[in-house]
Amino acid sequence: MKYTEEHEWLRVEGDVVVVGITEHASAQLGDVVFVELPEVGTMVATGDEVAVIESVKAASDICAPLDGEIVAVNDAIVDEPGKVNEDPLGEAWFFKMKIDDLSALDQFMDEDAYNDLIG
Amino acid sequence: MPEGGNGSAGLMKTGDAMSDLKILPLDGLHRELGAKMVPFAGYDMPVQYAAGVMKEHLHTRAAAGLFDVSHMGQVILRGADFETVALAMETLVPVNIAGLGENRQRYGFFTDDQGGILDDLMLANRGDHLFVVVNAACKDADIAHMRAKLPAGVTVEVIEDRALLALQGPAAETVLAGLNPAVADMTFMDVATVSLCGVDCWISRSGYTGEDGYEISVPVAQAEELARALLADDAVLPIGLGARDSLRLEGGLCLYGHDIDTGTTPVQAGLTWAIQKIRRTGGARGGGFPGADRILSELENGASRARVGLRPEGRAPMREGVALFADAEGGTAIGAVTSGGFGPSVEAPVAMGYVPADLAAPGTQLWGEVRGKRLPVQVAALPFVPANFKR
Numbered sequence: 001m002k003y004t005e006e007h008e009w010l011r012v013e014g015d016v017v018v019v020g021i022t023e024h025a026s027a028q029l030g031d032v033v034f035v036e037l038p039e040v041g042t043m044v045a046t047g048d049e050v051a052v053i054e055s056v057k058a059a060s061d062i063c064a065p066l067d068g069e070i071v072a073v074n075d076a077i078v079d080e081p082g083k084v085n086e087d088p089l090g091e092a093w094f095f096k097m098k099i100d101d102l103s104a105l106d107q108f109m110d111e112d113a114y115n116d117l118i119g
Numbered sequence: 120m121p122e123g124g125n126g127s128a129g130l131m132k133t134g135d136a137m138s139d140l141k142i143l144p145l146d147g148l149h150r151e152l153g154a155k156m157v158p159f160a161g162y163d164m165p166v167q168y169a170a171g172v173m174k175e176h177l178h179t180r181a182a183a184g185l186f187d188v189s190h191m192g193q194v195i196l197r198g199a200d201f202e203t204v205a206l207a208m209e210t211l212v213p214v215n216i217a218g219l220g221e222n223r224q225r226y227g228f229f230t231d232d233q234g235g236i237l238d239d240l241m242l243a244n245r246g247d248h249l250f251v252v253v254n255a256a257c258k259d260a261d262i263a264h265m266r267a268k269l270p271a272g273v274t275v276e277v278i279e280d281r282a283l284l285a286l287q288g289p290a291a292e293t294v295l296a297g298l299n300p301a302v303a304d305m306t307f308m309d310v311a312t313v314s315l316c317g318v319d320c321w322i323s324r325s326g327y328t329g330e331d332g333y334e335i336s337v338p339v340a341q342a343e344e345l346a347r348a349l350l351a352d353d354a355v356l357p358i359g360l361g362a363r364d365s366l367r368l369e370g371g372l373c374l375y376g377h378d379i380d381t382g383t384t385p386v387q388a389g390l391t392w393a394i395q396k397i398r399r400t401g402g403a404r405g406g407g408f409p410g411a412d413r414i415l416s417e418l419e420n421g422a423s424r425a426r427v428g429l430r431p432e433g434r435a436p437m438r439e440g441v442a443l444f445a446d447a448e449g450g451t452a453i454g455a456v457t458s459g460g461f462g463p464s465v466e467a468p469v470a471m472g473y474v475p476a477d478l479a480a481p482g483t484q485l486w487g488e489v490r491g492k493r494l495p496v497q498v499a500a501l502p503f504v505p506a507n508f509k510r
Contacts, residue, residue: 030361031173033461034434034468052490054436056172056461057361081434 002105003114004065009089010105016071016096017105021053021062024118026088029055032081037073037095044070044097051094053084065108068099143189144282144339145346152350152357160255162190165359172361176463179328179366180504183288184358185349192258193278193336196249196265204249206404207273211265212242213385213408215395219244224308224323226393228385229264234410234417235381236388237264239373243310243323250310250321252283252334254375281321282342287332287366289507290354295333298348302333307508316345324509328363329370329502331509368469369462371428371501377439378426378457378471384410386417387473389426389501394418425479428499429456429470429487435494436460436468437487443472444486447493453478456487462503469503470496 002010007025011018026032034054044050044064051062073095077083083092109117140163143149149156154165165187167175178184198204205217214227221244229237238257243250253261265275286295296303298315305311305324313322321336337345349355364374373379379388396402400415408414431437438459442452459470470487478485481500486493 030167030171031463034436036435052435054461056176056365056463057166059436059438078434 001111002108003111003117004108005117006063006065007118008062008065010065010108011093012102012105013096015102016098017066017068017102018093018096019062019065020093021084021088022114022118023088026085026092029053029057029060029084031056032084035077035081035084035094037075037078038070040070040073042070044068053081062094064097066097066099066104068097070095071098072096141190143187144342145187145189148343148346149187149357154357154359157360159360160190162255164190165357167359167361168357170356172359172365173463175356175358175362176365178356179288179358179362180330180464181288182354182356183286183290183294183332183352184328184362185346185355186285186287186358186363187282187346188285188334189282189342190255191283192253192255192261193281193283194251194253194258194262194265195245195276195278196251196269196273197247197276198273201244201247201249204273205244207269208242208249208265209398209404210407211268211409212240213394213398213411213414214242215397215404216242216244216249217404218395218397221246222310224310224325228379228390228393229261230385230408230410230414231381232409233381234384234413236375236379236383236385237261237381239375239379239390241323241325245310245321256376278336280339281336282339284335284337284342284346284349285326285328285332286335286349286355287326287328287330287358288354289331290352291330291332292509294349294352294354295335297352298345305333305509307331307510316341316348320345327370327372328366329372329504329506330366331507362463364458365460365463368458368460368471369464369502369504370506371471371503373426373471374458383426383473384414384417384422386414386422387424387426391418421476424454424473424475426457426471427474427479428481428501428503429459429472429485430497430499430503431468431470431487432495432497434468435489437470437489437494437496441470441472441487441489443474443496444488444493445478447486447495452488453485465503469499471501474498 454474462469
């Protein structure tokens, strides 16, 4: 598992990257009440706002961590946004991306580095 | 509300501690209870505790919640007698204050010369004095306003040595009666001095959640003991500003600085119920308050726009600032959301905002622009959750 400074986690599954938000992010957001996901097939560039997550407190954007194509989205969290609080690292993944070169993940933090970041 | 309506806040926008924030008397207790603290109206305040906004909100409607509202201003006005004080205050507030029964409380607002609202407040007849509670963000201005405008015979005493706690929810009566059974005899908007934890507390049967409950003014020295005594009851959870905001929003209650301000009149805001007949045209003490010309005219002829409830049809919350349109495409904005978010008891997004009077009927179809997309929203009757007061 890799982590971004924007509190996303990235996990390689075959030739795609699964993206979700960390437990820390989920706790900071509070109760999630709304999720909007990108359309499958969308080509995205690093930093593009691809998903929206709203908690009882505020709205936040989820940005694409890498260039690539959205190949799957998790409709279950659109139907039940509360899953993002219950199981952010598992069931509540956000989307899957196909990227050109999986070695691009090397730029991101490992678990120890991420834990240092969130203190 | 500290964190609503800021649009995209980012996942990790942590509040930087500001050195000039005022500290609540129960600051230590809030931290002990796991509160997340945020700056609000110049105070370092609990926005939520460990349970989180959703659970805190639902618990308040199901049992009871304890709120620290010590940031609000408590003020005593004295003069030759209550009537003198009340009549003086009626020159600033378009409410029947002189007609308040002893130990009864009423909602009101300070108006300005243009008919706008300077602040909203609670006013209580305490026999020999008038007790008022004003919003934290406005209290310095309110106090200066009263001192400048009230006649020399009326003194304005700011109460600095008392905390203010609110116990709200259907279990509030049982819980508080456990400390002193006298509170069970109070009905909605009654006020009384009642001994709790061995000290005289000024209690009103009111609040700002749409639930039955009490607001308790307690000397700072006994505030923590009282708060702990209330929290010791399994029915009571501590509740932060986040749930306070969603509770009052579902209750259709205005938040000053958002749903009402100097740019809104009481008639536009739908607060005409608070202006009794005696203060209206033809009443024995009709007019005689700032902005009376405009407000009395709007009372007779209607206002051009109205505060309404809004129910987004989808799941996306429409927060403060969302522009409202009459059509799905084209045209200019006809209004805006002034408070909005997710209603935990409604289990859907809810909002309030201002629209032209001819688009204010419940059921009217409008569109709100969220992240560049127009989403359907319906005008809805307020409150979203029926009030549960003990009349």
